[in-house]
Amino acid sequence: MLASLSDERLPETVPVIEFLGCRTPDAWVTRAMAEIPILLLDHASLELRAAQQAQKLIRRYGAASSRRSSADASGFGLLNKMSRLAREELRHFEQVIAILEKRRIAYRPVSASRYAAALHAHVRPLEPDRLLDTLIVGAFIEARSCERFYCLWLSLESAEPELARFYGSLLRSEARHFLDYLRLGETLAGESMAERAEFFRQRERELVLGTDPEIRLHSGVPAESIVEVSSETR
Numbered sequence: 001m002l003a004s005l006s007d008e009r010l011p012e013t014v015p016v017i018e019f020l021g022c023r024t025p026d027a028w029v030t031r032a033m034a035e036i037p038i039l040l041l042d043h044a045s046l047e048l049r050a051a052q053q054a055q056k057l058i059r060r061y062g063a064a065s066s067r068r069s070s071a072d073a074s075g076f077g078l079l080n081k082m083s084r085l086a087r088e089e090l091r092h093f094e095q096v097i098a099i100l101e102k103r104r105i106a107y108r109p110v111s112a113s114r115y116a117a118a119l120h121a122h123v124r125p126l127e128p129d130r131l132l133d134t135l136i137v138g139a140f141i142e143a144r145s146c147e148r149f150y151c152l153w154l155s156l157e158s159a160e161p162e163l164a165r166f167y168g169s170l171l172r173s174e175a176r177h178f179l180d181y182l183r184l185g186e187t188l189a190g191e192s193m194a195e196r197a198e199f200f201r202q203r204e205r206e207l208v209l210g211t212d213p214e215i216r217l218h219s220g221v222p223a224e225s226i227v228e229v230s231s232e233t234r
Contacts, residue, residue, distance in 0.1 A: 010172070012176070013150060015178075020140075027222060032152065036163070041100070041110045055082070057078065058079060085177055085180060095166065099166065115141075118203070119140060142175075150167075
């Protein structure tokens with residue numbers, strides 16, 4: 001059974017596990033430990049895409065956001081939060097690239113898991129629902145990243161302490177990104193998004209506990225390892 005995210009060393013991560021609908025199955029962790037190079041390559045791609053997503057939100061919604069009344073504290077909230085997030089994600093991309101270089105792993109694109117695309121497929125097409133759903137999806141992606149980094153941090157502590165420290169160093173920023181997406185959505189909506197978040201929570205849970213043919217940072221259980229999934233994760 002995987003350790004709880006309620007680690008006294010990292011109180012910022014506690015809301016993450018409360019938000020997610022399930023923990024990562026042990027079978028994913030076992031496979032990930034055996035394929036660190038591909039996981040690092042996928043991680044680099046994910047950090048780059050996360051920065052691009054934040055920039056996309058600025059381009060699409062920044063002008064409308066800044067025109068909100070100056071009395072509304074959320075007026076520039078999207079611009080500021082997404083700009084900061086994009087910078088941090090690019091910094092993380094640079095850090096992963098440095099690890100790849102040190103390990104002499106050539107940087108190359110790898111196929112993405114179905115995870116993000118499957119979640120975005122449920123985003124409603126009309127505004128303002130489109131923006132609110134996109135922010136909820138962003139919150140789940142960041143929360144799952146945080147939870148997966150936690151799994152890697154614990155699992156790598158003995159075998160690869162340097163890499164473990166790297167993943168441990170990302171936890172606080174990922175937890176903050178998750179809250180930034182969620183709080184921004186609630187501020188813009190002007191009401192709780194709990195019902196819509198629950199819809200995506202169930203979809204996200206299905207993806208995490210489902211099977212995938214390849215190991216990726218956000219993939220489900222490796223197909224050949226499905227029999228190893230503990231009933232405790234369900």
